[in-house]
Amino acid sequence: MSHKEDLALMAHLLRRAGFGGNREELERCVAQGYDATVEELLNPTEEQPGGNMALMLRYHPSFLLPGGTPFSGQANWMYNMVSTKRPLEEKIALFWHHVFATGNSKVDNCDQLLEQIQMFREYGLGSYRELLVQISKNPAMIFWLDNNENHRDAVNENWGRELLELFSMGVSNYTEVDVRECSRAFTGWTIAPKLPRLPYGRYPWKFEYKEEDHDEGEKVFLGEQGEFNGEEIIDIVVQQPATARFICRHLYNFFVADEVQVPAWTIEPARDEEALDTMMNAFIDSNYDMKTLLRTMFTSEFFKEARFSKIKSPAEVVAGTLKMVGLYDSPDPGILNIGKEPTYMGQSILDPPSVEGWQTGTEWINSGSLLARVNFVADRVANTQLPGVQTIINQMQSDGITTPEELVNAALEHMGFVELSDETKEQLLENAQSSGNIDWSNPDTAGVRIGETLALVGATTEYQFG
Amino acid sequence: MTSTKKDPVVVVLQLTGGNDYYNTIIPYNDPLYQDNRPNVKYPTDEIIKINDNLGMMPNMGPIKELYDQGKVAIIHGAGYADSPRSHFRSMDIWHTCEPDKVGTEGWAGRVARELDPNKENVLTAINFGHGLPRALAVPGVPVAAIADLGTYGLLTSISDTSQRAKALDLFSRMYSPTIGGTFVNDYLRSTGTDAMVGADIVKVAPEQYSSTVEYPNSPIASHLRDIAQVYFADLGTRIFYTQHASFDTHAGEMASHPALWKDVSEGISAFFADLKEHDSGENVVMYLFSEFGRRVHDNGSGTDHGAAGAMFAIGDSVKGGLYGEMPSAKAEDLEQGDLVPNYDFRGGYSTLVEDWLGLDANPIVGGTFEKLDWLKK
Numbered sequence: 059m060s061h062k063e064d065l066a067l068m069a070h071l072l073r074r075a076g077f078g079g080n081r082e083e084l085e086r087c088v089a090q091g092y093d094a095t096v097e098e099l100l101n102p103t104e105e106q107p108g109g110n111m112a113l114m115l116r117y118h119p120s121f122l123l124p125g126g127t128p129f130s131g132q133a134n135w136m137y138n139m140v141s142t143k144r145p146l147e148e149k150i151a152l153f154w155h156h157v158f159a160t161g162n163s164k165v166d167n168c169d170q171l172l173e174q175i176q177m178f179r180e181y182g183l184g185s186y187r188e189l190l191v192q193i194s195k196n197p198a199m200i201f202w203l204d205n206n207e208n209h210r211d212a213v214n215e216n217w218g219r220e221l222l223e224l225f226s227m228g229v230s231n232y233t234e235v236d237v238r239e240c241s242r243a244f245t246g247w248t249i250a251p252k253l254p255r256l257p258y259g260r261y262p263w264k265f266e267y268k269e270e271d272h273d274e275g276e277k278v279f280l281g282e283q284g285e286f287n288g289e290e291i292i293d294i295v296v297q298q299p300a301t302a303r304f305i306c307r308h309l310y311n312f313f314v315a316d317e318v319q320v321p322a323w324t325i326e327p328a329r330d331e332e333a334l335d336t337m338m339n340a341f342i343d344s345n346y347d348m349k350t351l352l353r354t355m356f357t358s359e360f361f362k363e364a365r366f367s368k369i370k371s372p373a374e375v376v377a378g379t380l381k382m383v384g385l386y387d388s389p390d391p392g393i394l395n396i397g398k399e400p401t402y403m404g405q406s407i408l409d410p411p412s413v414e415g416w417q418t419g420t421e422w423i424n425s426g427s428l429l430a431r432v433n434f435v436a437d438r439v440a441n442t443q444l445p446g447v448q449t450i451i452n453q454m455q456s457d458g459i460t461t462p463e464e465l466v467n468a469a470l471e472h473m474g475f476v477e478l479s480d481e482t483k484e485q486l487l488e489n490a491q492s493s494g495n496i497d498w499s500n501p502d503t504a505g506v507r508i509g510e511t512l513a514l515v516g517a518t519t520e521y522q523f524g
Numbered sequence: 525m526t527s528t529k530k531d532p533v534v535v536v537l538q539l540t541g542g543n544d545y546y547n548t549i550i551p552y553n554d555p556l557y558q559d560n561r562p563n564v565k566y567p568t569d570e571i572i573k574i575n576d577n578l579g580m581m582p583n584m585g586p587i588k589e590l591y592d593q594g595k596v597a598i599i600h601g602a603g604y605a606d607s608p609r610s611h612f613r614s615m616d617i618w619h620t621c622e623p624d625k626v627g628t629e630g631w632a633g634r635v636a637r638e639l640d641p642n643k644e645n646v647l648t649a650i651n652f653g654h655g656l657p658r659a660l661a662v663p664g665v666p667v668a669a670i671a672d673l674g675t676y677g678l679l680t681s682i683s684d685t686s687q688r689a690k691a692l693d694l695f696s697r698m699y700s701p702t703i704g705g706t707f708v709n710d711y712l713r714s715t716g717t718d719a720m721v722g723a724d725i726v727k728v729a730p731e732q733y734s735s736t737v738e739y740p741n742s743p744i745a746s747h748l749r750d751i752a753q754v755y756f757a758d759l760g761t762r763i764f765y766t767q768h769a770s771f772d773t774h775a776g777e778m779a780s781h782p783a784l785w786k787d788v789s790e791g792i793s794a795f796f797a798d799l800k801e802h803d804s805g806e807n808v809v810m811y812l813f814s815e816f817g818r819r820v821h822d823n824g825s826g827t828d829h830g831a832a833g834a835m836f837a838i839g840d841s842v843k844g845g846l847y848g849e850m851p852s853a854k855a856e857d858l859e860q861g862d863l864v865p866n867y868d869f870r871g872g873y874s875t876l877v878e879d880w881l882g883l884d885a886n887p888i889v890g891g892t893f894e895k896l897d898w899l900k901k
Contacts, residue, residue, distance in 0.1 A: 126610060164626055166610040316708075369708070402655035402669070409612070411628045417663065420711050425646050425666045425719040426656060428712075429678060432719075437681040482698055489694045493687075510682055510691065517679060517695055519712040 064088045066475035068095065070365045073524050074313050075099045075356060076145025077377040078474060080446065081453060096356045100183065100349050104143035114389045124168040125260055131168030132397025132407050135175060139377035140396070141387040144179075150348070151178035152373060153312045155407070157305075158193050158225060159415035160202045162408050170198040170263055171408045186305065186346040187296045190226065194288055197249045197263035203413065206248045208241060210273040215241040220413055222295065230324050231300040232280060239277040243291045246272030296346055299338075306337040306351070313355060315367035316419035333360040366477055369422050370524035372403035375431050378524070379516075382473075383438045384446030399434060403427045423522065435516035439473070440509035442502075450512070451505045455498060462490035469511040478520050486514060532841075532880050535751055535764040535795075535810040536632065537744070538657070539788070541772035542611065544781060545817035545833045546863065549598060549850065552579045556853045564777045564822035574598075574846070583786040586793030587838075594844035595796075597898035599835040599872055601851045603865025607816055607831035611772065614815040619659035621870050621889045631873055632763050633662030634888045635881065639762050646722040649763040650754065652747040660765055668722050673730055673750035677723045696720060729757035737798040744768040745791035752798045755808070762881070771814060777826040788812075792838065805840035809880055809899075812836040813869065819861050820853050831862035835872050837898055841880075847896045868893045875899065 059067070068087045072079035076099070079087065087095040114121050114137065121137075124130035142148040155175065162168055174196050181189045193199050194217075200206050203217040218241025222232050232240075250266035277286045280294055295301055307328055311317035314333070318326045328334045337355055344350035355361055370378070376399045380386050386393050400407055404427045410416055439447060450472045459468045466486050470476045478486070490511065496504050515521055547564065551557050552571045571579035572588045580588050590596050604623045608614055620627025636649035649660055651669045660667050670676045678695060682688040699716030702709070733753040739745040747766040754761055768788055773781050792810065799805040813835045818827035832851050851863040858864065871893035874885035879899050886892055 126612065128612065161626065163612050163616045166608070166613055398654070404656070404661075411658075411661075412626050420708055421663060423712060423715050424664075425715055425722055426669045428715050429719040429723065430655070430669070432678060432716075433680065436679050440681045481702070485694055485697050489690060492690065506684075510687060513679060513681060514691060514694060517691075518698055519709060519716065522712060 061088070062471075062475075064092075065471075066365075067092065067362060069475045070362070071095060071099075071356065072145070073374075073378065073474060074149075074361075076142070076149055077139055077374065077381050080382060080449070081472065093357060096353060099146040099356075100353060102144040102147065110388060114393075117389045118394060124172070126162070126166045126168065128162045128168055128406070128409055129397055130394055131162070131172055132401070132409075133394045134172060134397070135407055136373075136377060136380075136396045136400070137386060137389075137393060139373065140380045140385070146352075147179045147183065150182040150352075151175050152371075152407075153309070154178040154182050154189070155410075156312060156415045156418075157308055158199065159410035159413055160198050161410050161412070165198050165202050167198065167201075167260055167263075168408060169260065170201075174198045175408075183348050183352070186341075186348055187292060189348075190221075190292045190296065191289055193225070194221070194244065194247060194292065195265040197265060200247065200249050200265070201263070205244055206252070208245050208247070210245045210271050213238065213241050213245065213273075217241065218244055221291075224413060224415075226295045226304060227298055227300040228304040228320075228323060231298065235278070236280055239279040239286075240291050240295075242273045242275070242277055243279070243286045244288045246270075247288055302338045302341045302346075303334065306334055306341055309351070309355065310334060310337065311368075311418060313352075314361055315364045316369060319417050319419070319421070320414070330360055333358065336360075366520065366523040368524060369419050369522055371416070371418065371422060372400035372405035372427070372431070373407055374524055375403060375434065376400050378474075379435050379438055382446050383441070383444040384449070385438065385444060403430045403434070428522070431522065432517045435521070436513035439512035439516055440506075442505040442509045447505075447509060447512070451508050454496075454508055455501075455504070460495050460498070462487060462493070462495070465496060465508070465511055466490050469508070469515050473512060473515045473521065474524075476515055476518070476521055478518060482518050482520060486511075486518070489514065530758070530804070530807045531760075531762060532882075533755065533762050533764065533808055534632075534635075534876055534881065535748075535808060536659070536766070537748075537788070537792075537810060537812045538659075538765070538767035539769075539771050539784075539812060539814035540615070540767045541770035541814070542614075542816045542818055542829055543771040543784075543814035543833060544773060544777065544827050545814075545830075546820055546853070547777070547781060547818075547827070548581050548584075548785070549574075549600070549834050550579050550581060551577055551850060551853070553577050554853065560821045560853065562822065563824055564827055578846070578850070581782070581785055583782045584789050586789040587836075589793070590796060590838060591844055595838055595840060595842055596844045597837040597842050597896075598846050599837070599867065599896060599898070600846065600848035601832045601863070601866035602813065602835045602869045602872060603816065603832045603867075604869060605865070607829075607862065607865070609816065609829040609831070609862075611815060611829075616658060618813060618815055618869060619657060621873070629662045630657070630659035631877075631888055632659040632765060633665050633667065635877060635883065636660070636667065636763055637662055637665045638883045638888065639881070645760045646718045647725060647754075647759050647761045650761050650765070652750050652764065652766040657765060657767070660763070666718055666722075668726070670726065670750060670754075672746070673726065673753060676726060678720055692720070725759055726754060726757075729753040729759070732757050735798050735801055737794050737801060739794040739798075740787070740790045742787040742791060744787050745794060748791045748795040749798070752795055752802075756802050756804065773818070774823070774826040774828060777822075796838070799840075807841075809837055809839040809841060809876065811872070811876060812838070813872070817863055820858060820863060821861060831859065832865040835869070837872075837876075841900050843898050843900050845898070847898055867896075871895055 065084045068084045120130040121134045205217040208214040219237045246268045249263040340354035341351045570582040573579045617623045640648040646666045649667045654671050699713045739749045751764045817833035818830040848867045870889040873889045875895045878885040
């Protein structure tokens with residue numbers, strides 16, 4: 059492979075396993091090699107998960123405990139996405155947030171939601187079984203799916219059902235009896251303190267197991283029989299072939315290429331059955347280890363060939379763009395607003411529309427959200443004052459970029475080695491040709507010209523894919 | 525098309541943060557008001573009397589003028605059972621009409637879908653503000669969000685006029701339909717074209733607009749002027765949505781609450797004066813709500829989250845007056861210190877949807893709820 063092709067492949071990996079990389083990062087990763095970069099992503103050596111949180115808290119104390127106000131909670135997470143030195147950890151947290159979708163609309167407690175995201179950072183790349191145990195004990199989840207109302211003498215099936223339907227096996231792989239028995243096994247898994255919000259406000263919740271409220275009777279679950287408690291139910295659930303398929307399909311949809319929407323998975327075959335088999339085998343053979351599964355996926359040919367085959371989520375658009383232009387890797391003024399930007403494009407992080415999470419792919423796009431995406435990117439990449447844009451302009455100058463063709467090609471590379479259809483490429487080129495060569499004798503107008511070209515790349519249909 | 529034959533439209537004005545109902549429509553002769561509000565109350569002589577019992581808070585003069593012309597319906601006691609007293613949950617309930625579970629579709633988005641099932645007009649519903657409130661969000665229903673009409677558009681960061689014209693021309697070609705494209709690409713292209721067409725159409729609104737009405741300088745007045753401009757431009761928009769914030773007056777209420785209502789009242793007054801100047805008043809109903817009212821007893825400098833609130837319907841086609849009863853503020857009648865809602869908020873939407881827009885309300889608000897007779901026949 060040529061050096062350019064190596065860089066393009068690395069841009070793809072960093073986009074999917076994180077929130078993209080600038081030219082300097084791409085060069086560093088290419089120098090150490092693709093497989094070594096995958097290992098670094100899986101086992102990051104950098105201690106700091108993201109930016110300077112101590113400094114952030116000095117300027118914005120509400121970042122730490124935003125309470126019921128989603129904006130500072132959302133900004134907290136966006137800041138971590140933009141500034142993280144452990145990008146895959148942040149990306150897998152976003153993945154699990156899509157799957158274990160928990161929303162502030164009901165939880166009304168961003169402190170607790172951020173705690174859940176932190177749990178995803180810690181457990182999201184480890185054993186899937188352990189992750190299920192953790193999410194079962196997670197206070198925000200317990201409240202979100204009413205397991206605090208699931209009692210020995212009054213079973214509430216909300217959590218028990220979603221554990222099977224949305225978090226592991228998928229519909230049609232269990233019976234209503236299984237739902238009931240599963241729910242019974244999780245009676246007594248609750249949160250403390252059970253103080254009402256009124257009149258004194260929020261109390262930090264923690265998991266509490268109340269033995270006296272747990273139904274310890276015999277249960278028959280997915281053909282097995284015993285006095286199951288929650289963890290034993292999870293053991294059975296994890297080992298179902300349907301579970302490996304369901305989780306791997308979610309991963310494929312999030313990291314590789316857009317799938318049909320989840321409700322259609324029982325009817326429609328996977329986009330790439332062979333790839334899904336490879337992933338499932340790695341998952342099962344490693345005893346449900348996320349790292350092994352991700353390593354297999356990232357190093358596979360189907361992953362490397364899947365460039366620009368999924369529409370970027372709003373969180374990816376916002377975090378990727380801010381990272382590219384070098385904004386908000388420190389607590390700059392206005393940082394509280396960055397959490398709202400994905401909301402304007404239809405993805406209110408920490409507040410998914412329901413426990414089913416977001417529909418992805420083309421569902422991200424409507425006339426309002428597309429306008430917001432195109433303008434968000436253009437407003438930033440066309441701003442020649444921003445450090446990341448300055449770096450791109452300087453790089454183009456030192457590379458001697460002059461002709462319209464060189465300008466378009468360089469802009470595509472700096473925006474992430476974007477691949478255009480011949481038709482779009484031709485249109486961009488024509489547009490660039492109408493303004494002639496770059497005149498470096500006037501650096502300001504040359505910079506504006508480059509910023510506009512970057513904005514036009516960001517406005518293409520192709521750029522909506524990542 | 526003459527303006528009087530236009531389709532009926534709705535302007536929703538959301539009072540975000542929980543408006544203090546008890547300090548907005550005030551039972552000024554009730555000793556309980558004085559008892560409950562040692563600090564957070566309006567002086568009796570400044571309250572604008574509606575009748576012997578109730579009055580509007582002092583800065584609602586412009587709304588009182590409309591009220592005296594018979595154009596303002598005040599709907600008492602709006603809400604739903606078991607208020608969670610959480611802004612976000614409660615707003616969600618008002619937006620989705622789902623008090624018992626987490627809903628995904630907004631009522632106003634459903635209205636847009638019913639009004640324009642074939643998505644012929646990308647501007648059927650517009651939010652004036654950033655992003656979309658959940659009330660307008662329904663998968664597959666095109667909606668626009670206009671933060672500022674004056675700068676609305678695609679690629680507005682390209683400041684040079686001729687460069688921007690070239691960029692827009694390029695955009696329109698890049699998003700024009702192709703033969704033999706994939707579904708995803710076709711979808712992206714048609715959506716991009718919709719977005720551009722919408723922005724392009726809307727652009728005419730400020731150009732065509734002329735008015736002698738001077739709107740005050742406040743965010744809500746700017747949004748209402750944007751709404752007037754788009755409405756007068758005859759673009760087929762039926763739902764205009766906007767909001768004013770923040771009514772979350774836990775502290776310093778006697779400073780913030782009057783300022784909020786001053787902006788809202790003056791903005792509304794200018795908007796209806798503008799409609800009158802353009803002979804368009806009969807086709808517009810404005811609807812005001814807040815996600816909850818506030819605690820009856822003040823907390824020393826403000827009020828905390830409560831339950832029942834007031835809704836307002838304003839317009840030439842509205843039959844003005846008081847509707848329903850203000851919930852009792854007697855200690856034994858309160859729930860956790862709050863006025864108990866006695867009118868389901870979905871009934872208010874039902875009147876709007878069914879009697880004003882002429883649609884079946886049941887599937888839009890998720891059931892049948894009592895309607896009050898606040899529209900002229």
